[in-house]
Amino acid sequence: MSGFADLEVQVKNFHEYGYLVLPGFLPAGLVGRLAPEVDEWVSTGLRQLSIDACLCPQEYDPPARVELQMDAHGELAAYAPLLELLSDASLLGSSFVFHHLHSDRRPPGGGGKSWHHDYEQHPQRDREYPMIHALHYIHGLQPAMGALAVLPGSHQHVAEKDAWNHLGTTELPGEVLIDELPQGSTVVLHSALFHTRRAAPAPLRGGGPRYMIDASYCRTGTLWPPVKPYWRMVLAVGRERRLGKGHWPELFADRHFDEYGRTSTGMPS
Ligand SMILES: O=C(O)CCC(=O)C(=O)O
Numbered sequence: 101m102s103g104f105a106d107l108e109v110q111v112k113n114f115h116e117y118g119y120l121v122l123p124g125f126l127p128a129g130l131v132g133r134l135a136p137e138v139d140e141w142v143s144t145g146l147r148q149l150s151i152d153a154c155l156c157p158q159e160y161d162p163p164a165r166v167e168l169q170m171d172a173h174g175e176l177a178a179y180a181p182l183l184e185l186l187s188d189a190s191l192l193g194s195s196f197v198f199h200h201l202h203s204d205r206r207p208p209g210g211g212g213k214s215w216h217h218d219y220e221q222h223p224q225r226d227r228e229y230p231m232i233h234a235l236h237y238i239h240g241l242q243p244a245m246g247a248l249a250v251l252p253g254s255h256q257h258v259a260e261k262d263a264w265n266h267l268g269t270t271e272l273p274g275e276v277l278i279d280e281l282p283q284g285s286t287v288v289l290h291s292a293l294f295h296t297r298r299a300a301p302a303p304l305r306g307g308g309p310r311y312m313i314d315a316s317y318c319r320t321g322t323l324w325p326p327v328k329p330y331w332r333m334v335l336a337v338g339r340e341r342r343l344g345k346g347h348w349p350e351l352f353a354d355r356h357f358d359e360y361g362r363t364s365t366g367m368p369s
């Protein structure tokens with residue numbers, strides 16, 4: 101991975117390239133509080149319960165806890181420097197809503213994820229309203245952990261999320277590889293940007309667990325498909341905890357979403 105341009109230049113080019121790389125964006129104190137929460141979320145099975153409740157809502161009740169109830173995770177979802185950045189006219193603009201957040205820790209040597217994008221629209225038809233994913237690499241990235249690769253500009257191409265799955269995690273001409281970041285780094289993607297996670301090399305070559313928390317946000321003005329059957333409960337936690345501190349009135353507002361199941365299917369990614 102080579103160096104990345106100044107934030108200002110990256111923001112100016114976001115429309116064209118569809119991503120920003122923000123090394124060391126999160127303060128050490130917040131990173132230090134997030135990691136044990138991720139550990140608990142994964143180790144106690146809460147993460148799996150939340151996945152089961154999305155994949156099979158007929159069989160599983162909504163989880164007793166959601167990520168935003170954890171102190172540092174809630175703080176991260178409404179981290180002021182991130183929200184200020186998103187409010188730039190080149191990104192989401194001044195009015196946007198939280199969509200969902202996932203927290204994960206992958207073991208050393210973990211598998212890859214084929215080329216895909218994560219823009220929620222069923223069926224895919226345009227890119228009029230931007231949606232953004234912030235991928236937070238809590239302990240940074242090293243080549244041995246498994247890289248992220250993105251294809252600049254691919255967010256302008258209207259396609260289903262899995263349209264490039266057949267490519268697996270193969271290297272594509274023009275891709276940008278992001279494989280080395282310090283702890284507390286964030287990669288901001290236009291959600292329609294195609295990206296892939298490469299498999300981590302054998303665990304013996306080091307790398308440690310790979311922590312990633314991803315949070316997504318959408319410009320308001322259209323109805324977005326929810327991806328979790330219990331999406332109202334998640335937004336209610338954001339409102340009850342006053343995570344936006346009153347500065348972002350639409351951040352956890354239900355009214356920007358369609359009914360679950362009307363246009364949405366399956367598991368958020
Ligand atoms: O693990 C990563 O770096 C990216 C994962 C991803 O693209 C996803 O979960 O949708």
Ligand SMILES: [Fe+2]
Pocket residue numbers: 216217218295369
């Ligand atoms: Fe993704």
